[in-house]
Amino acid sequence: GDLHIMFACTLLLTMATIGRDLSYHTEGGPATSAIDSQPVKAYTNPEKFTLPEDQSKPAVNEDCNSVEYVHRKTVCVGKNCHGRSGAAKGFALTVGSSTKYTKPLLPTQRPLLKIGKEFLGGVSMFEFDVDRDKDILCTIWRHSSLLVSSAATVCCYAVSLDGPLRFAYCTMLLLPQVEHALRRLFCAANKCPARLLTAESSVHFTTFTEMFSEHLVDGSRNQLAEHLGDGMMNALFDLLVHPSGPRLRDHLSHGEVSLEDLAPEVCHFLIGLLVVLCTPYLSEKISLADACVAVVTSYESLHHPSGQLKSKLLELAACPLSSWWEIDRDHSVLECSSWTVPFSGNDDMPVKVMSAILKEPRLSFLQPFCRAVCLPQSLEDLSVECLSHPVCTMYRDRVELELLSLLTHTAQECLTAAWQIKDGLVKRAEASRNQQLRSRQRVNYQRLLINTPGIMLTLRFLLLHLLFQRYSLLLTKVPAKLVRVSKKVHQFTQNLRSLTATTCNRWEEAAEAANSLRGAFKQNLQEWQSALGNT
Secondary structure, three states: OHHHHHHHHHHHHHHOOOHHHHHOOEOOEOOOOOOOOOOOHHHOOOOOOOOOHHHHOOOOOOOOOOHHHHHHHHOOEOOEOOOHHHHHOOOOEEOOOOOEEOOOOOOOOOOOEOOOHHHHOOOOOOOOOOOOOHHHHHHHHHHOOOOOHHHHHHHHHHHOOOOOOHHHHHHHHHHHHHHHHHHHHHHHHOOOHHHHOOOOOOOOOOOHHHHOOOEOOOOOEOOHHHHHOHHHHHHHHHHHOOOOOOOHHHHHHOOOEOHHHOOHHHHHHHHHHHHHHHHHHOOOOOHHHHHHHHHHHOOOOOOOHHHHHHHHHHHHHHOOOOOHHHOOOOOOOOOOHHHHOOOOOOOOOOHHHHHHHOOOHHHHHHHHHHHHHOOOOOOHHHHHHHHOOOOOOOOOOHHHHHHHHHHHHHHHHHHHHHHHHHHHHHHHHHHHHOOOOOHHHHHHHHHHHHHHHHHHHHHHHHHHHHHHHHHHOOOOOOOHHHHHHHHHHHHHHHHHHHHOOOOOOOHHHHHHHHHHHHHHHHHHHHHHHHHHHOO
């Protein structure tokens, strides 16, 4: 475990500083050419990324895919190993003809992070197979003018690794190459070739923080996002930036990742992104590269607050809210035919106000959902259709991010309340049929059956309300007052969640909380109507 952590730290940080960024500059000084469709002469390095004979061969009885050999082959150049960055991270290296490791100087760390495929939505984004398409991947990297020859060699070596930790090692080798490619694109897009410098005593290092910022140091707008497109920026932010994502570079470079538990899908995702970055600078079309570009172009963020809200809303639409009237119940306790009666005639539900707001052309796609909320109709398919409309997530206002986070927590409270009600109904129905309910428990079951329709319909309308708020953020600047009102709605949902706990039996109070929630809806909708009217 210590050896894996040490390898992660030294490899990532050393490769970022080695030899002025792996010969990213010519002998005459920093390169000044912009990246275009032709190979960039200023970045061309005719020398191959090879090591002296005595260090490029494995020692006797040494596995050529071992940590020590991979480290020497990819990091140690000549007789010296650039261990400055590794030592700065708390790992001592002895510099000389061979590299020896000592135990970490850091104190005992917290448990290592397991980066599984769930960080990427639980599926593999790209269809290629590393073993089958290894030669095609190497062709893309070697023929793209974006990567210098030494970087392309490292990429090809990374996908040729074998062994149980091959994907972890491949990820660690590719991350510096992705950073190098983005740094070149950043400098070309913003016409600042001097920023290609890496670790210099008098020049700041161009990090991901600067490359992903909305504005440059001089206040001008960063052109990298426009150059890459929203899909690529969303994918990079999911992988490297968003707190709920894997934050791959941060965790790997600090030795916080369990290499055995690094999912192959994460490595495939990184390979796909590097392929997409290199594709515009190929002289000929390659079908695998075009397929990767198509995937990234339509990519939607999973870990941005808006993406998290989308995921939570889909989960909420598929929960008992979608068909709550079909939940098992004992009809001998109470006749529940009223459960399927439309609720649209009830004045407490502000459906008319919502319908009036949804006449806005940019929100009209939510109208079918609005009509279905108060009818015994499933909402799952309508939710998928409504949420298929993309949302711009790049460089949103801080107030908007706060509101999106608040809406996500509100959706979670609704989800918990809905499942609590369903669990209570199912368990009590079974107990009632088996004649296991005492008289007082039977009365509580009746109270639950009476109050369920009002609570569930309120939660269904809240689902519509959350959908509406997610897309309304695109149409107007969010006033601070809207955040305060949304906090009030969130507070009511918290009360509703606590009152619907199966051990509480406070169903009348839960119904009153639902009524209060409908009043908060009206106030919130009036604020939104006013805000949208000013756009």
